[in-house]
Amino acid sequence: DGGITQSPKxxxxxxxxxxxxxxxxxxxxxxxxxxxxxxxxGLRLIxxxxxxxxxxxxxxxxGYSVSREKKESFPLTVTSAQKNPTAFYLCASSIRDRGLLExxxxxxxxxxxx
Amino acid sequence: GESxxxxxxxxxVQEGDNSIINCAYSNSxxxxxxxxxxxxxxxPQFIIDIRSNMDKRQGQRVTVLLNKTVKxxxxxxxxxxxxxxAVYFCAQTGGGNKLTFGTGTQLKVEL
Numbered sequence: 001d002g003g004i005t006q007s008p009k010x011x012x013x014x015x016x017x018x019x020x021x022x023x024x025x026x027x028x029x030x031x032x033x034x035x036x037x038x039x040x041x042g043l044r045l046i047x048x049x050x051x052x053x054x055x056x057x058x059x060x061x062x063g064y065s066v067s068r069e070k071k072e073s074f075p076l077t078v079t080s081a082q083k084n085p086t087a088f089y090l091c092a093s094s095i096r097d098r099g100l101l102e103x104x105x106x107x108x109x110x111x112x113x114x
Numbered sequence: 115g116e117s118x119x120x121x122x123x124x125x126x127v128q129e130g131d132n133s134i135i136n137c138a139y140s141n142s143x144x145x146x147x148x149x150x151x152x153x154x155x156x157x158p159q160f161i162i163d164i165r166s167n168m169d170k171r172q173g174q175r176v177t178v179l180l181n182k183t184v185k186x187x188x189x190x191x192x193x194x195x196x197x198x199x200a201v202y203f204c205a206q207t208g209g210g211n212k213l214t215f216g217t218g219t220q221l222k223v224e225l
Contacts, residue, residue, distance in 0.1 A: 042215030048212065101146055101207075103213075105156075105157030
């Protein structure tokens with residue numbers, strides 16, 4: 001089955017610790033995205049990557065970092081500099097010519113910082 | 115700044131009735147408008163998109179209407195089913211190769 005996976009589904013961390021969220025896709029998609037979703041709000045873009053070894057900041061990149069060393073993988077690190085990291089994090093991917101339109105989302109990781 | 119908002123946070127409909135979910139947007143320069151469906155605990159799922167030079171597009175049981183005069187987008191779901199219960203987001207393309215999402219409307223289908 002082709003798809004996009006995120007792990008773990010639930011993640012707990014202590015305040016001040018960095019944490020890395022995994023995102024893997026086997027859809028052969030060029031572009032990958034990270035969004036943050038808070039209760040009662042829409043999705044906000046953290047980082048996106050249109051090609052391997054390249055990525056751009058989204059609207060709320062402060063306190064986050066990413067890497068894109070492989071086409072299939074786009075891990076997100078939530079650093080201690082992120083003031084309010086507790087949220088639902090969604091990873092997405094898309095083919096280049098449908099890039100912004102038809103994004104395929106993973107199941108999400110719910111991060112709770114204690 | 116850009117914003118995409120929804121008129122009603124919660125919509126309750128009877129099974130079999132038609133549903134209409136509304137969305138107001140602010141960025142007139144968007145090329146595309148998109149609807150996503152998000153079921154509880156899952157990631158959003160693409161439903162349908164419409165190009166800015168169109169005013170109507172139909173899919174399977176869904177129709178999207180775009181009124182650029184009043185900056186309004188709507189999603190119509192025919193013969194609503196229990197499986198349609200979810201949060202529906204509108205989104206629009208914008209500068210910098212990104213989407214701007216609305217806050218979402220919860221659709222509840224009553225049996």
